[in-house]
């Protein structure tokens with residue numbers, strides 16, 4: 001049975017997130033964008049409002065919100081500012097490897113610390129020389145007695161400059177690729193951890209992004225999230241659960257772009273009439289609305305799949321890919337509706353467009369999502385239709401046998417179907433010999 005209604009608890013969660021977005025995030029968004037500084041006090045408020053860390057599992061004292069709950073929150077926050085929403089959501093990303101790992105004592109300790117205090121936890125697979133190719137990590141993890149020693153640089157770390165903990169992905173041997181990847185929980189206070197200055201960005205400027213340098217950082221074995229050989233799978237399982245949230249950022253940002261554009265279209269006059277009267281503008285709004293609604297359905301489906309305990313990898317890739325590309329198209333058309341004003345920071349769409357551009361890049365670029373989906377279609381997807389070679393589309397060939405139901409032979413090259421006891425010596429259409437024919441049966 002399908003039911004698209006939210007539960008009363010989810011409706012309440014959405015109202016709470018919407019209130020917070022309108023009264024706390026929206027007033028701070030353009031200033032954060034202008035200064036490039038992340039308002040940490042706002043992140044603290046989000047935590048106090050129950051909009052951050054609410055997905056810490058019940059078993060560890062948290063509220064145990066599901067992924068669907070999280071994407072409902074995320075859409076609302078991103079509707080006010082995708083950058084600030086990214087920084088608020090980042091704890092969910094940073095703690096996902098911990099949530100998924102089997103290190104119970106570490107889970108108990110760190111989840112308790114996150115619940116007790118305002119702490120930020122960041123996620124780091126990327127490095128200055130790699131992002132998409134997670135198996136290409138170079139940050140080295142070396143065993144030293146009972147500890148691990150980390151040496152390398154992580155890059156593009158959201159909240160990297162302000163985080164207390166990092167989920168660091170490293171390798172015991174860069175040449176061993178997937179087999180060498182491991183992961184550790186690293187604390188900012190540990191000797192040898194240095195964070196870089198914020199990386200300047202096109203959009204989402206209110207979200208801190210920084211490099212993290214690890215110089216002979218000694219990590220106790222108790223902080224292992226994944227031993228060598230298990231880190232790559234842990235990173236992929238993390239993305240499968242966090243990509244729907246990127247889709248939700250995109251839905252929220254696109255929704256706002258559409259709303260601002262509709263408002264402007266009703267007010268702006270051209271040729272003596274509101275531009276909303278022009279069919280060209282109406283069609284843009286229709287397409288924007290269709291994209292926002294479609295993207296939300298995909299995001300909810302992916303989140304729902306994860307909440308059912310299934311592997312949401314494919315649904316998450318579809319949602320992330322569709323929603324992030326749709327959001328940029330929506331923001332671009334919204335900007336077009338604003339005409340020249342759209343191209344200025346005096347109206348909100350310029351920032352939304354810059355913010356939206358990131359969705360196609362982080363947590364797996366659009367190209368990477370297509371790579372995942374193409375791999376699925378070609379290798380794992382189970383087709384309903386019979387194989388082409390078994391499909392006798394045109395049974396127009398002349399029967400040469402005597403049986404009541406002649407056998408059918410299909411030319412594998414041109415598709416011609418020959419009816420008879422034997423294949424023809426030569427295909428009458430493409431001239432290939434009898435060996436090109438294969439007997440077909442009705443499915």
Ligand SMILES: Cc1cc2nc3c(=O)[nH]c(=O)nc-3n(C[C@H](O)[C@H](O)[C@H](O)COP(=O)(O)OP(=O)(O)OC[C@H]3O[C@@H](n4cnc5c(N)ncnc54)[C@H](O)[C@@H]3O)c2cc1C
Pocket residue numbers: 123124125126129130131132133155156157158159201204209358361362363364365366367368371
């Ligand atoms: C603002 C921001 C925040 C981020 N936050 C985080 C974070 O918190 N933690 C973290 O670990 N990372 C983070 N990232 C990094 C982000 O995930 C990477 O930038 C992204 O995965 C792409 O990696 P890359 O930049 O190294 O590009 P590359 O991997 O070098 O790719 C360059 C281009 O080549 C394409 N490409 C690469 N491989 C293929 C392929 N096989 N087939 C087709 N095309 C391909 C890519 O799609 C892209 O267009 C963040 C990035 C940004 C910009």
